[in-house]
Amino acid sequence: MRRITFIQPVLIVSILLAACLPAFSGSLDSFQGEKGELKISGGTAHIPVMKEAARRIMMANPEIQISIAGGGSGVGIKQVGEGLVDIGNSGRKATDEEIGRYQLKLFQWAIDGVGPVVNPENPVKALTKDQMKDIFAGKVNNWKMLGGEDREINIYTRDEASGTRAVFWKKGLDKGAITSFAHVVVSNGAMKSAIAQDPYGIGYVSVGHIDTTVAPVALDGVVPTIETVQDGAYKIARGLYSNTRGEPVGLTKKFIDFLYSPDGKKIIESKGFIPVR
Amino acid sequence: MKKIGELVAERTFLLSALASSSITVAILAFMVFMGLPLMKQAGFYQLLVKPWAPYQGSFGIYPMIVGTGCISFLSLVVAFPLSLGCSFLIATIAPKPVSKGLRRLIELMTGIPTVIYGFVGIFLLVPYIRELFRSGSGLCVLTAALVLGIMITPTMTLFFCDSFDRIPRSYLTAAEALGASRTQKLLYVILPCAKKGMLNGVILALGRAVGDTLVALMLAGNSVRVPGSVLEPARTLTAHIALVIAADYESPEFRSIFACGVVLYLFTMMVTFLVRYLSFAEGRRD
Numbered sequence: 001m002r003r004i005t006f007i008q009p010v011l012i013v014s015i016l017l018a019a020c021l022p023a024f025s026g027s028l029d030s031f032q033g034e035k036g037e038l039k040i041s042g043g044t045a046h047i048p049v050m051k052e053a054a055r056r057i058m059m060a061n062p063e064i065q066i067s068i069a070g071g072g073s074g075v076g077i078k079q080v081g082e083g084l085v086d087i088g089n090s091g092r093k094a095t096d097e098e099i100g101r102y103q104l105k106l107f108q109w110a111i112d113g114v115g116p117v118v119n120p121e122n123p124v125k126a127l128t129k130d131q132m133k134d135i136f137a138g139k140v141n142n143w144k145m146l147g148g149e150d151r152e153i154n155i156y157t158r159d160e161a162s163g164t165r166a167v168f169w170k171k172g173l174d175k176g177a178i179t180s181f182a183h184v185v186v187s188n189g190a191m192k193s194a195i196a197q198d199p200y201g202i203g204y205v206s207v208g209h210i211d212t213t214v215a216p217v218a219l220d221g222v223v224p225t226i227e228t229v230q231d232g233a234y235k236i237a238r239g240l241y242s243n244t245r246g247e248p249v250g251l252t253k254k255f256i257d258f259l260y261s262p263d264g265k266k267i268i269e270s271k272g273f274i275p276v277r
Numbered sequence: 278m279k280k281i282g283e284l285v286a287e288r289t290f291l292l293s294a295l296a297s298s299s300i301t302v303a304i305l306a307f308m309v310f311m312g313l314p315l316m317k318q319a320g321f322y323q324l325l326v327k328p329w330a331p332y333q334g335s336f337g338i339y340p341m342i343v344g345t346g347c348i349s350f351l352s353l354v355v356a357f358p359l360s361l362g363c364s365f366l367i368a369t370i371a372p373k374p375v376s377k378g379l380r381r382l383i384e385l386m387t388g389i390p391t392v393i394y395g396f397v398g399i400f401l402l403v404p405y406i407r408e409l410f411r412s413g414s415g416l417c418v419l420t421a422a423l424v425l426g427i428m429i430t431p432t433m434t435l436f437f438c439d440s441f442d443r444i445p446r447s448y449l450t451a452a453e454a455l456g457a458s459r460t461q462k463l464l465y466v467i468l469p470c471a472k473k474g475m476l477n478g479v480i481l482a483l484g485r486a487v488g489d490t491l492v493a494l495m496l497a498g499n500s501v502r503v504p505g506s507v508l509e510p511a512r513t514l515t516a517h518i519a520l521v522i523a524a525d526y527e528s529p530e531f532r533s534i535f536a537c538g539v540v541l542y543l544f545t546m547m548v549t550f551l552v553r554y555l556s557f558a559e560g561r562r563d
Contacts, residue, residue, distance in 0.1 A: 074523040154414035160331055160530060161523035180328075180340075183416055183510050184499035184520060197403065198414050 027261035028060040030254050035063035038251050042069075042076015042089035043163055044187035045112055045206035046240055048271040050089070053258060056267075064251065070187050074161025080104070080243050086252045088243045091163025091206070103246050108239040109259040110273035113207035114168045115224025115236065117192075117214040119199045124148040126218040132172065135202060138179030143200060155182040156194050156203030164188060167238040168204045172219075208272030230274050240273060305542055312535030324536045329501045329517075336533040340503045342540065344511035347504060348421050348493060349486035355426025356433050356482060363430070364437030365463060369449075380438065386431040395495035398424040403496065412508050416498035419507040425492050429482040436481065440474025441467055477552050484548045487541070490515035514541050 040050055047070060054066035071079070073090035080088025081102030091112070094104050116132060118124060124146045127135070134140040135153055144150040157178050158165035169175060183201075185191050188209045195201045196213040207224050210216050216224050219234070228234035248256055258264045265275040309316075315336060316324060327337025363383065367376045398420060407415030444467060452466045468475075490513075493499075498510020499520060512520075514537045524530040 072523045078523075151411070152413060154416075159520045159523060161521075180330075180502035181500055181510070183414060184501070184512070186494075186520065194416075197399070198407070200407075201414060 027258055027263040028057060030257065031057055031061045031064060031251075034061060034251055034254065036251055037065045037067070038087070038255055039085040040066065040068045040087045040089065040242075040255075041071050041079050041085045042087075042243075043073045043091040043240065044070045044189060045091045045164060045208060046089040046242070047189075048208065049110070049240075049259075049268055049273065052267045052271065053255070053264060056263070057255070057258065066255070070189075072159065072161050072187070073163030073166070077102070077104070077243060080245050083245060086244065087248075087255065090241045090243060091238060092166045093239065093241065094243060104243045105245075105247055107242045107244070107256050107259075108276055109242060109256075109264075110240040110268050110275050111229065111237055112240050112273050113224045113226075113229035113234055113237045114164055114172065114204055115207050115210060115234070116172070116202060116204050116217040116219065117195050117210060118202050118217055119195055120212070120215045121199045122148060122215065124217070125215055126221065129172075129174075129220055132217075132219065133174065133176045136173055136179065136182070137177045138181055149200070151200045154198055154201040155179060156185055156191060156198075156201055157182040158191065158204075159184055159186060163238070164204065164206055168236060171236045171238075172204065210272070226272055226274060239276075305539070308535045308538040308542065312532055312539060315529050315532035316536060318529075321536065324533065325540070328503075331530050334529075336529050338514065338517065338533060338537050338540070340501055341512050341514045341517045341537065343503045344418070344493075344497065345487060345513040345515075347418050347507070347511060348425060348497060348513055349483060351418065351422035351507065352425035352429060352486045353479065353483055355423055356430045356486075357479065359426070359430045360433035360437055360478070360482075363434040364441060365467075367434070368438050368441035369462070369467070370459065380435075383431045383434050387435065391428060391489055391491045392495075394424050394428045395492045398492070398496045406508075410508055414498065414510070416496060416510050417508045418497060418504050418511050421493050421497035421511075421513075422507070424496055425486050425489060428489070428492060429485050432485060433478045433482040436478025437471070437475055440471040440478070443474065444470045473555055473558070476555055480548055480552050480555075484545055487513075487544060487548075488515065490519055494519055 040054075047068060050068045054068060058064055058066055069085075073092055076085075076088035076090045077094050077098050078088070079085045081098070081104065093108075094106060098104060099106070116127070122143070124143060127146070131140065131146065136155060136157075138155070140146065141153050142150065143153055155178075169178065183194070185194050185203075188205050191203045191205050192209055192211075192214055195203050195205075202217070205214070207216075207226060207229055210224070218224075219236070222228050222234045224234050224236070229237050242256055242259065244252055244256070259268070268275040319327070319336065324337050325342065326339050327335050329335065329337055329340055363379070367379050367383075371379065402420050402424060403415035405415070406417065406420050407413065448466055448470065449462065452462045457465070493513040494516040497513060497516065499512045499516055500510040501512055504511040518534045518537050521530050521534050
């Protein structure tokens with residue numbers, strides 16, 4: 001008898017939970033009765049939003065398995081095009097050639113800035129655009145020249161297939177040169193930890209990724225934040241895209257619809273991006 | 278009945294042997310085939326000696342070859358004395374229980390995933406190197422070589438131990454009877470006898486250093502230029518492949534990683550042949 005009294009409350013609670021969860025989920029209702037696997041890869045800026053959305057969907061419906069991988073925008077477009085994943089994320093608009101070759105459908109669900117960042121210990125927290133171009137071109141190579149310590153500037157950049165790099169290079173550096181001295185890291189997360197580790201480093205990350213471990217650098221007096229990106233004062237911005245091969249169906253379509261739902265928009269906002277209206 | 282069973286088994290084994298060996302050849306053929314358009318356009322030799330500047334249409338892998346060479350050679354310089362010391366301790370100096378324990382420990386170390394070495398390197402060694410030399414970011418050839426050296430030491434040590442163990446007991450006893458000190462025993466008996474086996478160990482460890490991706494990717498900085506000093510960042514061939522694989526399939530960037538693959542493949546093949554040749558030479562002498 002004792003054993004049953006122990007199990008009873010657990011059973012009651014779990015039945016209640018099972019009964020109540022759908023009622024609380026709102027935008028998650030559409031996932032009722034769905035099951036299967038959804039594979040997502042690509043842009044690393046997207047990952048926090050993808051993870052949170054996936055967590056909620058999988059909590060509401062344990063029959064659904066969602067896997068999220070990084071790799072960068074290039075990988076996202078390539079893998080969705082080759083049919084390896086259901087959704088390929090990219091931090092840049094896919095080129096016309098890519099859209100044509102893979103019959104991609106593009107879904108832009110957020111606007112994101114790309115901001116230069118330094119270590120919080122670094123006294124240099126404002127640069128002009130020309131100064132920044134000179135730094136990345138390797139012409140200015142010591143923090144002393146910018147009012148900092150007498151130490152070399154360690155430049156960090158992303159690999160060539162990165163959407164973050166593409167946008168920063170085009171809009172931040174006006175397609176100027178990036179010195180071959182620059183260190184190369186493979187994701188927004190890796191960039192953040194590299195800069196957090198290196199007091200003399202400078203790099204660039206998606207604005208959604210800026211937190212207390214790295215300090216944003218004001219560019220021509222404008223600090224890259226959600227607000228400045230939203231009101232257009234900060235110019236280095238881009239869309240975050242989720243791409244599918246052909247018109248999305250089933251779980252894939254529901255996942256993308258969820259990103260556009262009120263709950264999805266809240267997630268996007270909470271992760272530091274601006275949801276598209 | 279037995280005969281048919283034997284025949285089936287024989288054929289099955291032959292088939293699997295053929296499959297595994299033909300896959301090895303097929304991989305090389307595949308890489309050459311995929312890299313061919315770029316190699317034809319730019320010339321294989323040109324790819325080997327030119328710099329990497331994709332926006333200027335130059336897809337040479339020269340900086341990566343130099344980077345690989347520097348880092349793996351330096352890691353050997355780090356690993357060789359360490360391994361020699363360890364293996365000498367295990368094989369001759371330490372009392373039996375200690376040497377047995379040490380040996381188990383080193384065997385365990387060979388199994389540690391490389392990403393752990395990389396991770397420890399990032400948090401412990403990188404800031405230290407940066408502040409010690411007050412130059413650069415700490416992500417450099419030296420850091421990568423140090424960690425890689427420590428990573429290949431267990432492999433090398435085990436090879437050294439094995440070749441020390443193969444020395445006939447009587448040689449050592451004879452040296453002792455002649456009144457040789459431990460140092461003399463090492464220099465005049467053990468080292469000359471174990472030379473070939475040790476060379477095998479060094480070459481295999483070199484192969485491991487060249488083939489490792491993660492340590493270099495995490496610690497060497499990955500900048501695309503020929504390093505001017507050991508404190509400058511560099512990129513290895515394997516790290517280059519890992520970084521460029523995200524590029525568009527049709528792009529020349531992507532094609533160029535097949536050239537990297539061919540270079541790595543040929544290098545590993547050379548190492549294997551060298552080891553085979555040395556073992557063969559040793560076997561014949563005995």
